[in-house]
Structure formats: structure tokens, C-alpha cells
Amino acid sequence: MGTPPPESAGTPRRFTVADLLRLRRPTTGAFSLHFPSAPAPTSRSPSRPRKKPKHAATAPGSTSGTAPFAPISHPVLLSGTLSHPSAAAPPGCRDNCFSFSDPTPSTSVSPAASVCCCLLDFDPTALGREIRVLAWNYLPSIRLHGAAGVLEVVRWCLAEEKPAPAPERSFLEIIPLHCPAQNPVLATRGCVFGVVRSVSVAFSVPQANAEKKSVSSVGFLAEILCCKCRRCKVSPPEAVQDHKFEAVKFVCFVDSACTWRPLMVWLVGRLVYVSGLKKKMVSVAERDSNTMLVSSSNTTISWCWSYRGNLPSDDSPEICSGAYAGVITGIYSQGQVVELDDTVCLLIDDLLLLPPHSLRVGAVVCC
Incomplete structure (x- = not known):
């Protein structure tokens, strides 16, 4: 084969997750290296000097004068598919990170290269779709030899060349999780409408199967401050007016839904409608029994993108709310x-x- 023609200075080079995993030091890259210059500070508004960080994230073997992230000197275009973490991922990754992977060729039998990622400006509509990462930082793992690190996505966009005109957004938008059954059974028609208040850590959930044998699944709890009106139980709401979020309910996400924890953490303080839930009796310390809503294969989550309310708090002085x-x-x-x-x-x-x-x-x- 002949030598390919040299790329022009402004043409970004294609970059894959497999290329990313070959990096051995903290690296930063961008689709474009041309940024608008910051305005010079005036005498009326002098810039406030920042304190030196007390715990610098330097690369292994680097000196104190080396920048924490080594920039790639040419434009690069990193693209891949954003998805929920794998159920086989380590707990620290499965509970906190999304997954970013190369597209899998139809003729390939081996899994595509993937890496944990976090997005500064996350949007649930990107889940399950290919995105282009326009600015990023990559921090390789220094704890586990040979393990992938984490990709920090600073700027991104959907990969569609010519996106269709955006339709008018509805009050509730379904988050792409999986393909639920079209006609769910009556046992999984439980639903809640309210504000996500908190999300627990993942833990082992004991259950009993048909043979009355004790089995364990991995799951987590989401505390949701719900509306108790009858209309919410009949059909999905179409507006937030006339709804009062006063009843506290706990929803247990188990089995394959345990990988939804990074999404539920992002939804804290936001208004959601969770359907396709089933009711189960849960015993606490072998004395008290309570009814709990549990996820199923029919569970779907919708969120209200226009809700701008504050996270409600109790009257107790030790419980507060807010964001920073x-x-x-x-x-x-x-x-x-x-x-x-x-x-x-x-x-x-x-x-x-x-x-x-x-x-x-x-x-x-x-x-």
C-alpha cells in the first residue's frame, strides 16, 4: 500500500476508545485547538488568584513542574456509543460511571473496547446513541494494573450528520433503557410520580424464588417524594400543577436495573415518572413487613426536563437540601x-x- 496523503493542519484525526486505552499518562484532547481569547482583566475587576491545589493529580513519574494532563498537539475526533455500565463491571465503576465504547463491527465476535466515562453536561437522550466528544480528559487507572481509566467528557454532540428538526418536547420524556413489553401484566403496573430525593449504595438484596430458596440479587434503593392523587396511578401526568409531592416511597432497582444507579444519581432533585413496577412484601429484622415497589423487565423511567423546583426537605434541622x-x-x-x-x-x-x-x-x- 502507498503512503496516505498527509492530513491538513485543521483536519481532526479519528480517535477510538482502543487508541485511548493505549495512553499511559493523563491526556487531554479536543476536536479544535482554536479557542476564543479571554478578555484581559481591567483595573476595576482584577482577577482573583486561585490557591494552589493541595493534592495535585500528577502522572506517575512526573515532576512537580509537569502539567497534570498532557495535551495532544493536533485536533482529534473521538466518537463512540454512550450506554449504561455493564453488570460485570467493578462496583466502583458500575455504581458511578457510564460506559463509552467503540462501535462493534457486525463481523466481530470480540467485544468492543470500552471505558468508564462521566459527562459534565449529561443528557439522558444520549444513552444508547453514538456521540462525538469535542473536548475530553483521560485519566488512566493507577490503582489496578492494566485496568481502563476514566474519560471525562467536557463537550460533546450527537453523531448524526444532519439531525432531524427537533420535535416539540413533551412534558415527560422517556429515558432509553431497554425495550419493555408492550402489554405489561397487571402485577407490574405499579407507578410513582415525584421528585427523586436520594439514592442508596448498591447492596445484596435477598429474595425467594419459586422453590422458596433464598437467592440474592444486586440492587439499590431510590427515595422518591411522590404525589398521592389518584390521577397519577391511572395515566402519566401531563403537567405539574395540582400535584403535591408529600408521600415518601422507596423503589428498589434490582438485577439488570442495578446498572441504572449512575442515571438515578443524576436524577436526584428532578421530577420522574417510573412505571412497570411490581409490589413485594419486605421483612425488616424479621419483625416488620412493608410493601415495596420493585423494578421488573417492564420498568420504564420518564423525566420532566422543564421542572425547576427545589428538592423538598423535612422540618428536621439536621436534614437540609440544595445543590452546589x-x-x-x-x-x-x-x-x-x-x-x-x-x-x-x-x-x-x-x-x-x-x-x-x-x-x-x-x-x-x-x-
């Missing part, structure tokens, strides 16, 4: 204390909550 977005400037106590913007400290008092491997100084987080 900032840049991590310090990490202490093995990830249990995280400092944001040199000002706010986030205390993680649940020892069972594993810190995501995307946790690093300089990362932007919302909590």
Missing part, C-alpha cells in the same frame, strides 16, 4: 472529605459509599 457546583481543590481522608473552590468542604460520612475513580483535584462536580 464547584471545582475540587483538595481531597482528604481517602476521599471522605472533599474541598470545593477553597471554600466549601463536602463530608461523606457513609463509609460504604466508594468514591468514584473520577474524583480528582481540578474536576468539576455538582452535589
